[in-house]
Amino acid sequence: MRNRRSIRKYKKQPIPTREILQVLEAGRFAPSGANQQPWTYILVTDSELKQEIRKEAEAVEVSFHCKAPKSLKNWFKKQGITPQKSFLTEAPALIVVAGCTKVPYWLESTWISIAYILLQAESQGFGTLTYTPSNTSFLNKLLKIPKDHQPVAIIPIGYPAEKPSPETRPRKPLETVVHKNKYGSNFFKVAKIRLA
Amino acid sequence: MRNRRSIRKYKKQPIPTREILQVLEAGRFAPSGANQQPWTYILVTDSELKQEIRKEAEAVEVSFHCKAPKSLKNWFKKQGITPQKSFLTEAPALIVVAGCTKVPYWLESTWISIAYILLQAESQGFGTLTYTPSNTSFLNKLLKIPKDHQPVAIIPIGYPAEKPSPETRPRKPLETVVHKNKYGSNFFKVAKIRLA
Numbered sequence: 001m002r003n004r005r006s007i008r009k010y011k012k013q014p015i016p017t018r019e020i021l022q023v024l025e026a027g028r029f030a031p032s033g034a035n036q037q038p039w040t041y042i043l044v045t046d047s048e049l050k051q052e053i054r055k056e057a058e059a060v061e062v063s064f065h066c067k068a069p070k071s072l073k074n075w076f077k078k079q080g081i082t083p084q085k086s087f088l089t090e091a092p093a094l095i096v097v098a099g100c101t102k103v104p105y106w107l108e109s110t111w112i113s114i115a116y117i118l119l120q121a122e123s124q125g126f127g128t129l130t131y132t133p134s135n136t137s138f139l140n141k142l143l144k145i146p147k148d149h150q151p152v153a154i155i156p157i158g159y160p161a162e163k164p165s166p167e168t169r170p171r172k173p174l175e176t177v178v179h180k181n182k183y184g185s186n187f188f189k190v191a192k193i194r195l196a
Numbered sequence: 197m198r199n200r201r202s203i204r205k206y207k208k209q210p211i212p213t214r215e216i217l218q219v220l221e222a223g224r225f226a227p228s229g230a231n232q233q234p235w236t237y238i239l240v241t242d243s244e245l246k247q248e249i250r251k252e253a254e255a256v257e258v259s260f261h262c263k264a265p266k267s268l269k270n271w272f273k274k275q276g277i278t279p280q281k282s283f284l285t286e287a288p289a290l291i292v293v294a295g296c297t298k299v300p301y302w303l304e305s306t307w308i309s310i311a312y313i314l315l316q317a318e319s320q321g322f323g324t325l326t327y328t329p330s331n332t333s334f335l336n337k338l339l340k341i342p343k344d345h346q347p348v349a350i351i352p353i354g355y356p357a358e359k360p361s362p363e364t365r366p367r368k369p370l371e372t373v374v375h376k377n378k379y380g381s382n383f384f385k386v387a388k389i390r391l392a
Contacts, residue, residue: 001225001312017387024374028367029197030311031326034271037368042375049377072300075230098379104268105328108348111304112326115226115311116197130227130308132301145379152304171224172233178220179238181245183294183341191213 004118005169007127010091010158014045019124020093020157026120027097030113033105039113042143044094049142053096053154054088056138057131061085064134087129091156096139098149110152117155127160200314201365203283203323206354210241210288215320216353220291222316226309229301235309238339240290245338249292249350250284252334253327257281260330283325287352292335294345306348313351323356 024041032038044050061083065076076082088094095117099110114130121128130153133139139151180190220237228234240246257279261272272278284290291313295306310326317324326349329335335347376386 001222001316004225004227006227021370021374021383025370026197028370028373029200031200031202031314033328034268034275035365037373040373040375040379042377042379043383044377046377072230079230107303108307108328111307112311112314115308116315118227118308119312119315120197132229132304143375143377143379149379169231174217174221174224177224177233177236178217179236179339181238181240181242181339183236183238183339183345187217187239 001119004122005164005166006129007160007162007164008087008129009160009162010087010127010156011161012090012092013159014092015126015158019126020095023117023121023124023126023157024095027113027117030109030116032109032112033103036100036103036106036109038100038103038106039110040098040100040145040149042096042098042145044096044143045092047089050089050094052142053094053139054085056142057085057088057133057154058083060133060135060138085131087131087156088154091158093157095155095157096143096151097153097155098139098145098151100148101150102148107152114153114155121157125159126157128155128157130155197315200318201360201362202325203356203358203360204325205356205358206283206287206323206352207357208286208288209355211322211354215322216289219313219317219320219322219353223309223313226305226312228305228308229299232296232299232302232305234296234299234302235306236294236296236341236345238292238294238341240292240339241288243285246285246290248338249290249335250281252338253281253284253329253350254279256329256331256334281327283327283352284350287354289353291351291353292339292347293349293351294335294341294347296344297346298344303348310349310351317353321355322353324351324353326351
């Protein structure tokens with residue numbers, strides 16, 4: 001959990017199918033609202049299909065970046081985030097995760113399943129990223145996903161070709177996100193505790 | 197991941213504060229949209245406060261169960277789920293997770309963080325459950341959570357007082373949730389692979 005970082009550059013080397021299935025197997029064990037397991041994983045390894053996905057994704061991102069508020073534009077600039085999504089073709093595989101919208105808590109459950117996938121991939125030595133295009137309907141078309149299933153993320157997966165340093169994604173200190181009994185009560189003052 | 201089960205019965209024995217903070221520390225390391233870390237954790241250990249939460253939660257559930265469609269009512273009955281939420285007072289602690297709604301992908305990010313918490317708790321030997329009341333605004337009031345933060349789940353945490361068998365929460369087989377390149381293409385036929 002601590003070591004995992006989002007990876008944007010991948011080696012072209014493909015991942016053995018059995019290893020990817022092992023990663024997806026983890027997603028299947030996530031808990032879900034009313035045990036409905038609303039998740040579906042479409043594993044995309046076909047080069048042409050990856051090209052098409054990238055083309056469509058970049059088109060929606062260009063339009064999104066144009067309309068973005070100034071503060072977000074500045075943040076994108078600072079982070080070096082552009083509408084270009086090269087990881088969509090460079091990663092040897094993409095896991096497109098969709099959720100069945102007819103099911104209660106489908107979105108929440110599907111994101112727990114995504115977390116399981118990210119952590120399992122990390123433990124097997126693979127890099128991943130969760131990327132949600134600002135509009136996902138092109139994925140329904142390209143991958144023939146039924147209308148009652150909404151794509152929620154594309155997870156590129158592969159051997160990492162970069163090793164981002166932790167400093168580039170600093171975390172809020174624990175004491176600012178934990179409260180004791182009421183919001184605003186500093187936990188560390190209340191509990192008189194210090195974590196290492 | 198495979199072994200974790202949602203726990204509805206807890207021992208009264210409290211969890212050492214340091215151990216709970218370790219669990220929350222995991223949540224802090226979840227990835228989040230634009231690294232905005234929209235999560236907030238309110239740790240409730242106060243008995244009176246837990247009583248109040250239970251009372252309010254049961255009131256919204258009674259109203260929800262009354263209005264539920266027949267199919268859901270039948271499912272509740274089959275699963276033995278009633279508006280009674282005894283785990284809210286029996287568990288030694290409740291982690292109320294809220295997300296800052298001003299942030300892009302706040303709900304998705306917060307649920308990844310919840311998954312990290314569930315798995316970390318499991319690895320430390322604690323039982324957990326994610327329970328989302330059908331209306332959460334009473335939590336804003338009781339715990340003084342600001343309006344721009346939406347409570348998304350209550351996670352009771354404690355030593356398990358039950359050991360549910362895996363059969364009571366069967367999973368869909370992997371081949372029914374994984375597709376290759378297009379939705380509907382049976383992965384296992386395409387890849388000619390069998391997992392153990």
